[in-house]
Amino acid sequence: MNYEQLIQNFLSIMANELSPNDFEIVKQNIRKISIKFLEKESMSTSGLYNPNGLITLHRKDEVTFYHELFHASSSYYDENKLVLNSGFHHQHINEKKDIGRGFNEGYTELLTQRYFGKNGDSGYSNELHYAKLIEHLIGKEQMQSFYFKSSLDDLITEMCKYNSLENVLKFIENMDKFIILTELKENKIHSFSENTPFTEYSKWFDELNEYVNQTYNELNQFIIESHLNKLYNDSDYEKKKAELMAMMSTPLSFNFREYSFNIDLQMSGNNRTI
Ligand SMILES: [Zn+2]
Numbered sequence: 001m002n003y004e005q006l007i008q009n010f011l012s013i014m015a016n017e018l019s020p021n022d023f024e025i026v027k028q029n030i031r032k033i034s035i036k037f038l039e040k041e042s043m044s045t046s047g048l049y050n051p052n053g054l055i056t057l058h059r060k061d062e063v064t065f066y067h068e069l070f071h072a073s074s075s076y077y078d079e080n081k082l083v084l085n086s087g088f089h090h091q092h093i094n095e096k097k098d099i100g101r102g103f104n105e106g107y108t109e110l111l112t113q114r115y116f117g118k119n120g121d122s123g124y125s126n127e128l129h130y131a132k133l134i135e136h137l138i139g140k141e142q143m144q145s146f147y148f149k150s151s152l153d154d155l156i157t158e159m160c161k162y163n164s165l166e167n168v169l170k171f172i173e174n175m176d177k178f179i180i181l182t183e184l185k186e187n188k189i190h191s192f193s194e195n196t197p198f199t200e201y202s203k204w205f206d207e208l209n210e211y212v213n214q215t216y217n218e219l220n221q222f223i224i225e226s227h228l229n230k231l232y233n234d235s236d237y238e239k240k241k242a243e244l245m246a247m248m249s250t251p252l253s254f255n256f257r258e259y260s261f262n263i264d265l266q267m268s269g270n271n272r273t274i
Contacts, residue, residue: 001060003035010069013115019141022148026073033072049075049086063119067112074108074148085150100152102175106131107147126178126252133223133247137162137230162226171222177215178254181208185255205255212254216261220248224267241267 007030014026032053037060047064048056049071057064075086084091089104091097106127122128135143138158146155159168185208192201227244231237245267251260
């Protein structure tokens with residue numbers, strides 16, 4: 001792969017698509033990167049970005065590289081607050097506080113697919129689905145701008161126009177659960193031995209499924225509530241509601257299991273809440 005050429009291609013597409021201010025951020029950040037290729041068969045990630053500018057790739061494919069370039073374009077370290085900001089992911093170094101990881105991966109993947117296409121399964125299809133619905137709620141230009149400025153606070157403020165702060169924070173926290181549960185599941189599988197009774201094994205996975213299903217329902221509930229609050233009094237209410245339902249009706253999957261939702265039913269139980 002010719003990284004230099006891919007970077008040039010990335011910059012020329014971003015120059016066309018982004019506002020001059022957002023593009024300036026991208027340009028400054030891309031200047032700082034360095035790239036390393038590490039062959040590791042068993043890695044679950046295909047690429048990594050570290051906010052000092054290093055991109056580590058485990059798979060040589062262009063789409064993975066573009067995904068990492070988006071992380072690189074939207075990251076900075078706040079030395080005063082000791083916070084690592086990367087898009088919508090904020091990590092407090094000393095307090096071990098971490099917020100927005102799932103949301104950030106979903107939106108990074110959305111941008112990658114929008115501008116550079118898709119290459120197999122990124123592993124973030126749930127996060128992407130909900131990030132797309134939030135973009136639908138607050139608007140593409142605004143959301144892209146918050147992402148490159150790495151301003152989770154602006155995103156939260158905007159989302160609070162349509163729901164309570166408590167629900168917004170819960171939504172962002174729920175978006176992290178797919179990544180957390182995937183890691184937990186991998187550790188759990190390693191802890192099972194040949195002698196583990198099947199009942200114990202299946203009980204754990206039943207509980208996992210139950211929990212995932214509940215998470216999906218809470219995420220859907222938030223999306224529905226927020227959109228209906230926004231659409232309240234809209235002259236095109238029925239049309240926009242149908243559009244939302246179509247976007248939400250895609251079946252989602254976690255751990256090889258498909259989950260589908262009765263959006264009509266979830267929506268009909270909803271009244272304007274704020
Ligand atoms: Zn990523």
